[in-house]
Amino acid sequence: MPDHESYAVLQVAPGHPTQVRAGDLIGRLRSAALRIDDPRVSEAHAYVSLRDGCLKLLALRGGMAVDGTLVREVSLRAELRVALAHEVFLEVQEVRHAPTQLELVGPGVRVRLTGRALSLVADRGLKAVGRITPGALAQLWTDGEGWVCRVGEAAPQQLQPGSVVDLCALGRFEVVAVPAQQAQVPQTASGGRLDQPLRIEGYYDTVHLHRPGLPPLVLSGTSARLIHELGAIGQPVGWRHVAGTLWPDDTDHARMRKRWDVLLVRLRKRLVGASIRPSLVQADGSGQVRLLLESQDAFEDRG
Numbered sequence: 179m180p181d182h183e184s185y186a187v188l189q190v191a192p193g194h195p196t197q198v199r200a201g202d203l204i205g206r207l208r209s210a211a212l213r214i215d216d217p218r219v220s221e222a223h224a225y226v227s228l229r230d231g232c233l234k235l236l237a238l239r240g241g242m243a244v245d246g247t248l249v250r251e252v253s254l255r256a257e258l259r260v261a262l263a264h265e266v267f268l269e270v271q272e273v274r275h276a277p278t279q280l281e282l283v284g285p286g287v288r289v290r291l292t293g294r295a296l297s298l299v300a301d302r303g304l305k306a307v308g309r310i311t312p313g314a315l316a317q318l319w320t321d322g323e324g325w326v327c328r329v330g331e332a333a334p335q336q337l338q339p340g341s342v343v344d345l346c347a348l349g350r351f352e353v354v355a356v357p358a359q360q361a362q363v364p365q366t367a368s369g370g371r372l373d374q375p376l377r378i379e380g381y382y383d384t385v386h387l388h389r390p391g392l393p394p395l396v397l398s399g400t401s402a403r404l405i406h407e408l409g410a411i412g413q414p415v416g417w418r419h420v421a422g423t424l425w426p427d428d429t430d431h432a433r434m435r436k437r438w439d440v441l442l443v444r445l446r447k448r449l450v451g452a453s454i455r456p457s458l459v460q461a462d463g464s465g466q467v468r469l470l471l472e473s474q475d476a477f478e479d480r481g
Contacts, residue, residue: 184199184200184228184233184274184275184276184279185197185198185199185233185273185274186198186199186226186233186254186270186272186273186274187270187271187272187273188204188212188268188269188270188271189268189269189271190212190214190262190266190267190268190269191267191269193214195271196211196212198211198212198226199211199226199292199294199320200226200227200228200233200292201225201226201227201292201294202225202226202294203222203223203224203225203226203238203456204223204224204225204226204235204262204268205219205220205221205222205223205224205238205240206219206220206221206223207221207222207443210222211226211294214262214266216263216266218262218263218264218265218266219240219262219263219266220238220240220461221439221442221443222238222442222443222446222456223237223238223240223262224236224237224238224240224242224262225238225455225456225457226254227251227455228279228292232253232254232275233253233254233273233275234251234252234253234254235251235252235254235260235268236250236251236457237249237250237251237457237460237461238446238456238457238460238461240262240263240461241262241263241461242260242261242262243260243261244258244259244260244261250460254270254273255270255273256270256271256272256273257269257270257271258270278355278356278357279291279292279355279356279357280325280337280339280353280354280355281353281354281355281356282318282343282351282352282353283351283352283353283354284304284343284345284348284349284350284351284352285348285349287304287351289304289306289351291318291325291337291353294319294320295309295310295317295318295319295320296309296317296318296319297309297310297311297314297315297316297317297318298314298315298316298317298318298345299311299314299315300315300348304345304348305392305453306453307451307452307453309450309451315329315330315345315348316328316329316330316343316345318337324336324337324338325337325353327341327343329343329344329345337353338353339353339354339355340352340353340354341353375389375390375472375474375475376388376389376454376458376471376472376474376475376476377389377475377476377478378405378409378475378476378477378478379478379480380402380405380406380409380410380477380478380479380480381402381406381480383398383399383402383403384396384397384398384402385397385401385402385405385406385409387452387454389453389454392453395448395449395452395454397445397448400424400441401441401444401445401448403423403424404420404424404441404445404459405445405458405459405469406479407420407423407424408420408459408467408468408469409469409477409479410479411468412469412477413468414466414467414468415466415467415468416465416466416467417438417461417465417466417467418434418465420467421434421435421437421438422434424441425437442459442461445459446459457470458470
């Protein structure tokens with residue numbers, strides 16, 4: 179296994195051990211890296227992140243507990259046992275923290291190679307999205323041994339430190355290996371990070387999510403109203419309260435819950451597609467939801 183590959187091996191009984199990397203989802207979604215087909219587990223229950231050189235598990239739609247204590251995040255280590263729901267336990271069998279991390283470096287851009295797949299697209303410069311996108315300038319993915327890149331319709335090439343990716347008019351990009359700790363430092367012109375500083379402008383029916391060096395992600399409709407409401411409240415609040423403001427005429431609890439779940443799944447897909455962390459809107463598993471702002475983030479209520 180290359181020095182730049184960090185991973186953890188997780189298992190939920192009954193089931194087979196599954197290797198996960200930074201950027202992977204855990205939950206009921208069919209697209210989850212570790213899919214748990216159990217109604218007690220949320221669609222996007224938890225998220226694997228690489229922070230400070232350490233693989234961590236972050237709670238998203240669902241809650242987590244370690245030794246009976248509710249937690250929002252936990253560092254993964256061998257023999258750790260995490261409760262995802264009543265009698266649903268995630269067991270960590272192995273963790274490998276790589277000493278280095280691969281980055282793709284070019285004119286004014288640094289893209290950290292993380293997760294399982296990335297696409298490089300032209301969007302007022304170069305932008306990285308966390309999935310394979312048809313028609314992208316380049317597609318990158320892991321094959322179990324390292325990272326592979328395909329530019330346009332060209333043959334795939336295995337990436338190693340020193341490899342060069344030629345994106346024609348956008349320039350030549352080199353693959354470099356940086357210390358894992360250094361790879362966590364925010365880059366003001368990075369297009370591929372899920373943990374860039376966010377400045378959120380809320381206008382009630384629309385919200386603008388600004389990231390350094392990238393165009394803002396503009397959301398409208400119920401997604402925007404959800405983020406605006408949570409940002410204005412500024413603390414955890416019951417999901418029913420928020421849902422009641424989004425759909426004030428809907429009194430059917432089951433229907434409202436279904437609309438709420440669909441809204442969160444679609445919103446998180448939009449966030450991931452724009453290289454914004456899906457944990458921005460977080461539920462703690464006890465019916466509470468909040469806008470999760472990191473220390474470098476800011477919310478501005480302009481509604």
